[in-house]
Amino acid sequence: MSKLRCCARHGGWFIVLALALILSGCATSNGPVLPATTGGLGGPEAASSRAMSLVRLGETALRTGESTSAAQLFEQALVTDGRNLAAALGLGRALLLLDRPLDAGRAFERALAIDSTAAAAHYGYARAMMAQRRPEMAVEHLRAILERQPDDASALNALGVAYDLEGRHDLAAESYRKGLTVAPASVPLRNNLGLSLVLQGRFDEALAILKPLADGTGSTRRTRQNLALAFGLMGDTTTAERLSRIDLGEEETRDNLAYFTAVRALLDTRLQAEALAPRPPAAGIPEDLQEKMPGPAAGSVPGAPPAAISAIDPPSRAASAPAAPAGTEALRPPTGARMMGMDDGGPMRL
Template sequence: MKSSVRSTVRGTAVACAIALVFAATGCTTTTRQVTDTRPVLRNSAPSTMSELRIADTALESNNFDLATSLYEKAVQADPKSVPGLTGLGNTLYSVGDYTRAGVYYRRASEIDPKATAPLIGIARVAIHQRRFSDAITTYRRVLTLTPNDPLACAGLGAALDLSGEHAHAQALLREALIANPGDPMLSVNLGLSLTLAGDPRQGANVLLDVTRFPAAPPQARQNLALAYGLLGNDDAAAAILSRDLPKSAVQDNLRYYELQREREEKPAKGVAVSTVATPKVQTASAK
């Protein structure tokens, strides 16, 4: 069971974004970084701005050592650098050090309470630590600052799903898609939400619209595999999983789907939230 859950985490997010992200049958949060776009200000040192952009690129390329070095340099030059502190939080988050990442996110948010990037980081950490109510509150705070922000909407949808509020999550994600038509991570999270709520067929239909594009995020494929798995179509699920996972992980996922189907045969409806792994937010949060 533990191995199947771990492999599911590698697959889906909440993201999410779990896209919600879920990374595992969770939520995805998207593949873009949450560091705010930084205009060059009159008093900004060009070298510092350039190094921060290089750090962002390094983080996106998973070059964590270089990213850490550059973000630390920015913070040493300016201890109140919100981009630098947020970048350090993103780097620690990416390597799974959520507690320390939260420290940097909170420090950045205290310096600039209206900066959304550290707030999204705080919410992502809360999801990973299964503090879903805290994540919901923080994502809603982001949406008061930037209404209809797709990243925050995807994250909020993931947090609601992980709390078992599937109908609420779906309503929010559908509304967000009206404001952000075609956003892949919102669609991924909607498809996953439908699947988790006990309607994998409708979830698969939503996810198929995303996965038909060559640049579809991996979470879309993993969540589609989950939907097929819950429908009992193991062949289709295995074919999809094989694109991103080794054979052993594919088999672990298939066993996980079988377990969920057995649970679905019982009176309880939907996939129990306790069985859902938390997202690896890239998310839609970054990672």
Template sequence: MKSSIQQAARSAILVCAITFVFAAVGCTTTTRQVTDTRPVLRNSAPSTMSELRIADTALESGNFDLATSLYEKALQADPKSVPGLTGLGNTLYGVGDYTRAGVYYQRASQIEPKATPPLIGIARVAIHQRRFDDAIATYRRVLTLAPNDPLACAGLGAALDLSGDHAHAQALLREALIANPGDPMLSVNLGLSLTLGGDPRQGANVLLDVTRFPAAPPQARQNLALAYGLLGNDDAAAAILSRDLPKASVQDNLRFYELQRGRDAQTGQPPKSVAVSMVATPKVQTASVK
């Protein structure tokens, strides 16, 4: 039977946008994921480049209305602009319109089949639609085009975890960290995967390496608090959660940790769950990146 953590994680990844630093990461997309345009092979018409640059900046700052307007203007001038189509897809993804986002990602991918940003968008949409096998296949296609791409590795790891293949997810993330040493996105996902996969002590060790930096994302701290909570160290968990969450949310998390520890003690089994990319659940704040 799936644990409550697994159910929460599955719900979270389908409700929140997967990510890292875009707006308030719990339920939003990462700037890195949203605006990355490598390697888009087809250049846009010169007349659209200014709109695209401003649109990218608007998207990074969370101004979805302005970003949408500018991407649409760029596409009026050049309907086959892969950066424009991908950017509009990212904007729709950022506001939770995954179906329409997928349409624009598909159009961009049809124009430039070897462009990785539209493919990453397609994979993220597949995850939100619970099509984990499709997401895995698409991320693997990206990695054939861009080996060790951290976005694709993080996304593939999350998709593997969601499909229940935790061992392969963790092996993939460890290998990706060798190729991308110190990448916080990959480290956060690995730490969360270990924590939810039944090894919160090892997960905490990984997450401590990320949270020791002042600029560490909130998700890293929230995931570390989850690890401490599952280990029974509520004082440490509360101190960490208090940096980013209101008192009521901190108490909700602590009660959840206590409930889960009790269930695990009764069953004698470690918590089984999935790592999700920079995602936060309503009660257990967790995060990973895809």
């Protein structure tokens, strides 16, 4: 019972439920769940069934914003069944939500070691690489998806973001436009194309795309503030301020205007793109809820699974967060700009 109380304190009620499922059959009072490689108690089929129960609980935890609990559940599922693809993918998604891109990359590497053709694993790894400011690695994995699924709108959108982060804005726009032929109503694709055109100084074309998003019936805080961002980067601070005040208070508006000025002062469009890059969502909050809130070495995949990932004892942020490129250290978006910038579209559906 002490195990249950400990887990309830650190991981929430999801962990209590999970242990209730597995404690009687495959854990002892002195050790963890038996690895799947030993067969566990009841054989591989029983281990696989227990792992899938943990995966289902992990997915529920993710949907309700319990990202830490979700990471623990997915990790436990991988201990129970080391070949469970859904557990590896879920762990990667949870770690991205927890702003731990290095660990997320390792989780997606493990997913690729299980199935090197899994599009969701390539997509998740690409997102982790972009969060680590390694867009060249993201491009490689997104191309792997598009070789098999050339009309995958999510991959085309993410590829455009990666190209923008590399400063290859012509290729980025091409990727977004191709995605829009597949998904013409996609807000992430339209948003990113508009911001990519801003980075190229093609302001009239950019506004023709961003204004309908911000002014239409489906307008959101994000689309309105991205339009404010576009005007700010154009140097039209009056319009940028007016749009900012729709959703933001005085202090946030002032901070945003200072942010626009700082980004605009960057001469290298790659640094501007980095300042506008997708940001990890608030820890523990699923991406589809963000809008409702107030104001092994790269290249070695597939291969042997990496060492165990510890979601229960996370490393320090200093060890997990990559350094910002020179010139962007002071350009982290202020609180009011949390919803601004490029949109990587969120996790790929399984």
